[in-house]
Amino acid sequence: MVQSIFIDGAAGTTGLEIAERLAGRREFALIALDAARRKDAAARREALNDADFVILCLPDDAAREAVAMIDNDRTRVIDASTAHRVAPGWTYGFPEVVGHDAVAAAARVSNPGCYSTGFIALVAPLVRAGLLPADWPYICHAVSGYSGGGKALIERFEGDRDIAWRGYALALGHKHVPEMQMHCGLSVAPLFSPAVIPAHRGMVVEVPLPLGAMPRAAAPDALRAALADFYGASPIVAMGDMPADGEMLLRASDARDDRIELFVFSNADADQARLVARLDNLGKGASGACVQNLNIMAGLPETAGLRIQAQ
Numbered sequence: 001m002v003q004s005i006f007i008d009g010a011a012g013t014t015g016l017e018i019a020e021r022l023a024g025r026r027e028f029a030l031i032a033l034d035a036a037r038r039k040d041a042a043a044r045r046e047a048l049n050d051a052d053f054v055i056l057c058l059p060d061d062a063a064r065e066a067v068a069m070i071d072n073d074r075t076r077v078i079d080a081s082t083a084h085r086v087a088p089g090w091t092y093g094f095p096e097v098v099g100h101d102a103v104a105a106a107a108r109v110s111n112p113g114c115y116s117t118g119f120i121a122l123v124a125p126l127v128r129a130g131l132l133p134a135d136w137p138y139i140c141h142a143v144s145g146y147s148g149g150g151k152a153l154i155e156r157f158e159g160d161r162d163i164a165w166r167g168y169a170l171a172l173g174h175k176h177v178p179e180m181q182m183h184c185g186l187s188v189a190p191l192f193s194p195a196v197i198p199a200h201r202g203m204v205v206e207v208p209l210p211l212g213a214m215p216r217a218a219a220p221d222a223l224r225a226a227l228a229d230f231y232g233a234s235p236i237v238a239m240g241d242m243p244a245d246g247e248m249l250l251r252a253s254d255a256r257d258d259r260i261e262l263f264v265f266s267n268a269d270a271d272q273a274r275l276v277a278r279l280d281n282l283g284k285g286a287s288g289a290c291v292q293n294l295n296i297m298a299g300l301p302e303t304a305g306l307r308i309q310a311q
């Protein structure tokens, strides 16, 4: 049975990338609004209620407004925005962490933030297994390609080739912190320092761990083994190969890939470690994750339409 999909915000960065991944899929039929009607409330309301699945690629307020316009109990929603990531009644769309069955059964799925995807992929399984403490004040550093900031940031970076690094969220309290804390089960909010680099896409998220100074922290080998075991044969979340030459690169020209790779680096004394995740902010960080969740909700193979590079 062909299921209908409406992408609200289809002309934006995340929406366009979702449409690319759905192009040619016979299981789905896209409901499209022409340019003149894409922000028209009546047209959106009709499309939102006609669709079997709605994918919201909108700013937070517009996403809340779209959900309020749905007045039937058949349409299922995937929200790419931050609006519902810690909201009651919403399933957090990280199937490897919350369980595929929970996503498959959900009517309302909130797609994780891009940075949160890296942090949660690394920290949640280890805290859950008792290998890292839940009450530690974790620190997280990350860099993102500028497409992470949508059309406005793309325009800014492509109009000013002189920006080599942009630190932001300097007053702390980035909008991803609540979901990072909640979905890792932490009693203390992590301290998060994001930055943007002059590459269109790509992301590295890092959690440095002073293991020797932490209570109840396992050794690096145990952390590595636990992550490998937790994600098992996942086609999307996997341990990366340890770099042989002592450096790890993110290249602006890297092939697009909807997978996420995890690393545990450590020192010879095994009392310091760096948990690192490398992903595409528009892949597992946004549009790839939306399509993965859509596949699971629709009862289809989770990687259908995704970009999975040969290993």
Ligand SMILES: NC(=O)C1=CN([C@@H]2O[C@H](COP(=O)(O)OP(=O)(O)OC[C@H]3O[C@@H](n4cnc5c(N)ncnc54)[C@H](OP(=O)(O)O)[C@@H]3O)[C@@H](O)[C@H]2O)C=CC1
Pocket (backbone or CB within 6 Å): 008, 009, 010, 011, 012, 013, 014, 015, 038, 039, 040, 056, 057, 058, 059, 060, 062, 080, 081, 082, 112, 113, 114, 147, 148, 149, 150, 151, 152, 281, 282, 285, 286
């Ligand atoms: N980019 C990324 O890597 C990630 C983005 N996200 C989230 O996805 C959502 C979309 O982000 P992104 O695609 O980057 O943003 P963009 O700014 O690129 O796109 C947003 C789109 O929404 C449209 N829009 C705004 N208000 C309305 C409205 N009331 N009705 C209909 N359309 C509207 C905009 O219209 P117009 O074209 O006229 O401006 C634009 O096309 C955001 O919540 C973002 O935080 C999540 C994870 C990662």
Ligand SMILES: CC(=O)N[C@@H](CCC(=O)OP(=O)(O)O)C(=O)O
Pocket (backbone or CB within 6 Å): 080, 081, 082, 112, 113, 114, 115, 144, 145, 146, 147, 148, 149, 150, 153, 175, 176, 194, 196, 285
């Ligand atoms: C580089 C950049 O600006 N990134 C965005 C986050 C992108 C993302 O994950 O989007 P959500 O808004 O859906 O959480 C930011 O920090 O606000």
